[in-house]
Amino acid sequence: MTINVQLIKNYIRHFFTAKRRGHGVHSPFAYRLCEEVFYTEVHFFHFEELAKVRQQLLSNHTSVAFQEFGAGSKSLKGQTRKISDIAKKGISSRKQSELLYRLINFLNAKNSLELGTSLGLNTLYMASVNSANRVISIEGNPSLSQFAAGMAKQYQRNNIDFLRGGFDELLPRLLGDNTTIDFIYVDGNHTYEATLNYFKMAMAGKKPNSVFVFDDIYWSEGMTNAWQEISRHPEVKMSLDLFYMGILFFRDEIKEPVHLKLFI
Numbered sequence: 001m002t003i004n005v006q007l008i009k010n011y012i013r014h015f016f017t018a019k020r021r022g023h024g025v026h027s028p029f030a031y032r033l034c035e036e037v038f039y040t041e042v043h044f045f046h047f048e049e050l051a052k053v054r055q056q057l058l059s060n061h062t063s064v065a066f067q068e069f070g071a072g073s074k075s076l077k078g079q080t081r082k083i084s085d086i087a088k089k090g091i092s093s094r095k096q097s098e099l100l101y102r103l104i105n106f107l108n109a110k111n112s113l114e115l116g117t118s119l120g121l122n123t124l125y126m127a128s129v130n131s132a133n134r135v136i137s138i139e140g141n142p143s144l145s146q147f148a149a150g151m152a153k154q155y156q157r158n159n160i161d162f163l164r165g166g167f168d169e170l171l172p173r174l175l176g177d178n179t180t181i182d183f184i185y186v187d188g189n190h191t192y193e194a195t196l197n198y199f200k201m202a203m204a205g206k207k208p209n210s211v212f213v214f215d216d217i218y219w220s221e222g223m224t225n226a227w228q229e230i231s232r233h234p235e236v237k238m239s240l241d242l243f244y245m246g247i248l249f250f251r252d253e254i255k256e257p258v259h260l261k262l263f264i
C-alpha cells in the first residue's frame with residue numbers, strides 16, 4: 001500500500017485551518033449553504049434507497065472489463081475489476097454523495113453534467129433530486145457506462161443520458177451544441193492539465209448561476225495546483241474548499257470574491 005504523505009499533510013493543514021459549522025462565515029450566500037447544504041441534519045427520503053444501492057454494489061463480486069482512463073486509480077490495477085472493488089475504492093463516500101444531492105437540490109439545477117460515471121452511483125444521486133433535473137454523465141469505459149445505464153433503468157431514473165467516450169472529445173461537442181449546463185461535476189482524469197482544460201471549456205459556456213464542482217482537489221500535487229489556479233480565476237466569485245472537493249460560484253450578487261475552507 002502506498003501512503004500519500006502529501007495528502008495527509010494537506011488534510012492536517014485543512015483540519016487546523018478550515019472553518020467549522022459556518023462559524024466565521026460572513027458571506028450571506030455561503031452562510032445559507034452552510035445552513036442548508038453542508039451542516040444540515042435534513043435527511044431526504046431517497047438517501048435510504050441509495051444507501052441500499054451502495055451496499056448492493058459493495059457486495060457485487062462480478063467482474064467487468066476494465067480499461068484505464070484519465071490519471072487512473074492509485075490502488076486498483078488489472079484488465080478486469082470486481083464491482084465491489086470499484087465501489088470500495090473508486091467512488092464517492094455516502095457523505096459526499098448526499099452533499100452533492102443537497103447541493104443540487106439547493107441550487108434547483110435543471111441541467112447537470114457529470115464527468116466520470118464509473119458505476120453510476122453519484123449519477124443516481126444527481127438524477128434522484130428532481131426528475132426535472134436532466135443529467136448527462138460521460139464515461140470512457142464502455143462496460144462501466146453500460147453497467148450504470150442498467151442501474152438507472154432498474155431504479156427508473158429516466159432523466160439521465162449516458163454518453164460513452166473521452167471527456168476531451170465529448171465535452172467540446174456538448175458545450176458547443178448550445179446545451180445549457182448549470183451544474184458541472186468533474187470526477188475523473190485528476191491531472192493538472194486535464195483539470196485546467198475542463199475548467200477552460202466549462203468557462204466558455206458558463207452562466208452567472210453556473211456551479212462547478214471538482215472532486216479530489218488534493219488527490220495529487222497537480223490537482224492541488226490546478227485547484228489553486230482555477231479557484232483564483234478573476235471570474236470566480238466564491239470558492240469553497242471542502243478538502244475532498246472544491247466548489248466554484250460565479251454569482252453577480254457576490255460583490256467581493258470569497259475563498260473559504262470548510263471542514264465538513
Ligand SMILES: C[S@@+](CC[C@H](N)C(=O)[O-])C[C@H]1O[C@@H](n2cnc3c(N)ncnc32)[C@H](O)[C@@H]1O
Binds near residue numbers: 165
Ligand atoms: C472517480 S471515478 C467516478 C466516480 C463517480 N463519479 C462516483 O463517485 O459515483 C472516475 C471515472 O472517470 C473515468 N474517466 C477518467 N478519465 C476519463 C476521460 N478522460 N474520459 C472519459 N472517462 C474518464 C474513469 O474511467 C472512471 O470511471
